[in-house]
Amino acid sequence: MEAELSRGTIEKAYARWAPVYDIVFGAVFDRGRRAAIVAAERIGGRILEVGVGTGISLPDYKRSNRLVGVDISEPMLRKALARVAEHNLENVETLAVMDAEHLAFPDNSFDVVVAQYVITAVPNPEATLDEFSRVLKPGGEIVLVNHIGAESGPRALFEKGFAPLARRLGWRPEFRFGRLADWAARHGGVRVIERRAMPPLGHFSLIRFARA
Ligand SMILES: C[S@@+](CC[C@H](N)C(=O)[O-])C[C@H]1O[C@@H](n2cnc3c(N)ncnc32)[C@H](O)[C@@H]1O
Structure with missing residues (x-):
């Protein structure tokens, strides 16, 4: 059975990560981040970054895009605010503490929703993806980049064994692609349009969903 990954666990984990996050990750x-930005900018416009963290990717977007960033961790977001000021990122509309599963935006608000290294770190990935799709305009895209668990073999065994410790660090190493594909099939209004292997070691993937 999958061990719980609660909001409290995640907030505690990222309060600890915040001071060293950029150095470690x-x-x-x-x-992966840059590939996600290239994908997002093919559509461009108003882009929501969920789990924006320390805002590490914000300076890499073209200034012609309008950016909104949300994160559940206030210590991570404080770093993002400092980065926006440091780089004078006038195209960043808002940075806000917010739970990805309960986005405080109206339906059809964004051209693209980007989540880099986030979807396996939220308590309810499927409910969170429902929210991404709700705030996305028709014709928009959800762009994820994430570690994806192996289907079988030694890596799958390792990921299963490592899972309980990983929960305390704030992620799920054994999360399989099938969960995302199943969500899209059940949802009906989105479809997977790309899955591309990403470094390090090809254990990560860039995944794009298009909204009808
Ligand atoms: C691995 S970090 C990724 C940060 C950044 N996107 C990057 O590329 O480095 C995961 C981020 O997701 C955030 N997060 C986790 N659960 C969340 C939730 N339910 N709602 C919003 N943000 C969440 C964490 O606080 C953390 O900043």
């Missing part, structure tokens, strides 16, 4: 996740 900056370079290692950079290729």
